[in-house]
Amino acid sequence: MHDYFLYLHIPKEFFMMKKKIVILSFFAVLFISHVVYASKSDHLTVYNFEEFEHWLYKETDSIYVINFWATWCAPCVKEIPDFEKLYEKYKTDKVKVLFVSLDFPAQIENRVIPFIERMNMQAQVILLDDPRSNRWIPKVSDKWTGAIPATLVYNKEFRQFYEREFKFEELEEIIVPLLN
Amino acid sequence: MKMKKLGILLSMMLFTMATMAQGYEIGDKVKDFRLKNVDGSYVSMADFPDAKGFIIIFSCNHCPYVVAYEDRMIELHNEFAPQGFPVIAINPNDTIAEPRDSFTNMKIRAKEKGFPFPYVIDADQSVYPRFGATRTPHIFLLKRDGADLRVAYIGSIDDNFRDASAVEERFLANAIHAVQRGETPDPAVTRAIGCTIKTRN
Numbered sequence: 001m002h003d004y005f006l007y008l009h010i011p012k013e014f015f016m017m018k019k020k021i022v023i024l025s026f027f028a029v030l031f032i033s034h035v036v037y038a039s040k041s042d043h044l045t046v047y048n049f050e051e052f053e054h055w056l057y058k059e060t061d062s063i064y065v066i067n068f069w070a071t072w073c074a075p076c077v078k079e080i081p082d083f084e085k086l087y088e089k090y091k092t093d094k095v096k097v098l099f100v101s102l103d104f105p106a107q108i109e110n111r112v113i114p115f116i117e118r119m120n121m122q123a124q125v126i127l128l129d130d131p132r133s134n135r136w137i138p139k140v141s142d143k144w145t146g147a148i149p150a151t152l153v154y155n156k157e158f159r160q161f162y163e164r165e166f167k168f169e170e171l172e173e174i175i176v177p178l179l180n
Numbered sequence: 181m182k183m184k185k186l187g188i189l190l191s192m193m194l195f196t197m198a199t200m201a202q203g204y205e206i207g208d209k210v211k212d213f214r215l216k217n218v219d220g221s222y223v224s225m226a227d228f229p230d231a232k233g234f235i236i237i238f239s240c241n242h243c244p245y246v247v248a249y250e251d252r253m254i255e256l257h258n259e260f261a262p263q264g265f266p267v268i269a270i271n272p273n274d275t276i277a278e279p280r281d282s283f284t285n286m287k288i289r290a291k292e293k294g295f296p297f298p299y300v301i302d303a304d305q306s307v308y309p310r311f312g313a314t315r316t317p318h319i320f321l322l323k324r325d326g327a328d329l330r331v332a333y334i335g336s337i338d339d340n341f342r343d344a345s346a347v348e349e350r351f352l353a354n355a356i357h358a359v360q361r362g363e364t365p366d367p368a369v370t371r372a373i374g375c376t377i378k379t380r381n
Contacts, residue, residue: 072244074278075376102373104244104342131342134335134351137371146336147315147376163314 044101044108044116046127049136055098056140059156062094063178065171066152068128068140070102071115075165076149080119082168086175087123093179097123102148105129153178203312206368210322210329213307215270215300216283218290223268223298225322225329232264233323233332233359235352238313239269239299241289242280243375246317248341250293253317256337256352257297265321265356267297272308272316275301277378308377315374319352323359332359335370 058064067083069076080099087097099121103112108127116125130136137144141161144150150163153174160174204210214224225234237253239246257267273281283301290299302308311320321333333355338347355365 070244072242073375074378131340131346132348133341133373134339134367134370137373144371145314145318146371146373148373149376 044113044125044127046105046108046129049128049130049139052100052126052128052130053136053139055100056152056154058096060094061156062096063090063153063155063158063175065095065097065175066100066154067098068100068102068148068150068152070148071107071111072103073148079149079166080121082166082171084119084121084123085168086171090175090179095175095179099123099125101125101127103127203310204320204331204334205312206331206334208331209325210320210331211310212329213270213302215302215307217298217300218283218287218295219298223300225268228266230264231266231324233321233356234329235260235265235267235356236311236320236322237267237269238272238308238311238316238318238320238377240271240273240278240281240316240375241285242278243316245341245372245374249317249337252337252344254293254296259353260356261297263356263360269295269297269299270302270307271299272302272305272313273378274305274380277380281378305379313377315372315376317372317374321352321355321359321365333365333368335367336372339370341372 055064055066065083065086067076067079069080071077083097083099086095091097101112105127112127133146137146140150140152143161144163147163149165150161151166152159152161154160155178158178210225212225214222217223225231228234235256239253253267253269261267271281271286275282279285283303286299286301289295311318313320317337319333319335319337320331322329323332333352335351337350337352338344339349339351340347351367351370355368358365
């Protein structure tokens with residue numbers, strides 16, 4: 001093949017370039033297919049804190065209930081159905097429930113996504129991957145020592161952080177007065 | 181009038197209770213404990229008369245954040261015990277609420293990892309509230325002040341639980357170095373994600 005190109009007086013450089021293009025496009029196809037595959041199979045977007053931070057300061061008319069949890073945290077797992085119930089009951093009232101998983105990224109495929117499916121979690125789930133937690137924990141709340149479960153509830157006028165477990169009724173007690 | 185006084189008294193009591201519940205702060209004097217170690221003996225800080233301080237780590241078996249730090253806990257002990265700052269790991273969890281943290285499992289984990297430091301259990305859960313520990317791992321660096329021990333640093337071991345090689349700030353080691361120089365650690369308090377301390381409801 002090399003000789004054939006030479007015979008056609010195509011400069012060697014062109015062949016080298018072509019080879020590069022072929023290799024590059026091969027990787028491009030691999031990359032694109034990976035992205036497409038990931039976006040299809042992956043219900044879970046991974047953010048670092050900087051990318052996640054805007055969730056803490058939405059200026060809409062909604063009430064935001066942001067729950068920090070992990071699959072390995074037993075009390076977190078226990079309260080997920082209560083948050084789901086809150087989501088189901090109040091989603092038309094502009095109550096936004098966001099589950100922020102603090103699971104390790106290496107366990108997304110084999111642990112976190114199967115867990116989300118098994119629990120049939122309907123509210124939005126994202127994964128916060130930022131190991132330098134001393135920097136970002138105080139930005140979520142000055143009250144947070146770092147234990148999970150932890151929940152932030154806020155709207156334009158109200159903001160409260162809870163480092164504790166919740167039952168559905170207790171969540172409702174916080175949400176209902178904010179609805180009017 | 182009487183009601184008002186009662187109200188003031190009540191709110192003062194509540195305030196005191198709330199302050200107490202928060203546990204030790206930097207500079208506070210620490211009360212000794214006597215807790216059962218995995219080797220069957222009982223451990224108190226008074227057993228270490230030569231210690232210049234202690235690295236108290238509220239720890240457990242099951243928490244992934246603890247597991248991520250176990251090797252670094254061992255390294256810290258090996259580095260700082262010869263300098264007078266031994267590690268004492270305390271499991272604060274209720275073992276019925278979290279059976280993975282049972283005393284038997286503590287013994288197994290201590291053997292597997294070859295912990296060179298005591299790994300004791302806060303069996304009646306009386307010690308961790310005094311410290312104000314809220315999670316595992318939760319570290320309290322104590323320094324000797326005459327006959328007393330005082331809190332010098334509260335928080336995490338370093339700034340990257342997941343990857344020891346990516347650590348930029350060794351909070352605890354820096355705090356010990358500051359204490360050794362007679363200075364106040366800065367930061368004296370750091371925060372990190374951890375597992376809640378398990379209690380029976």
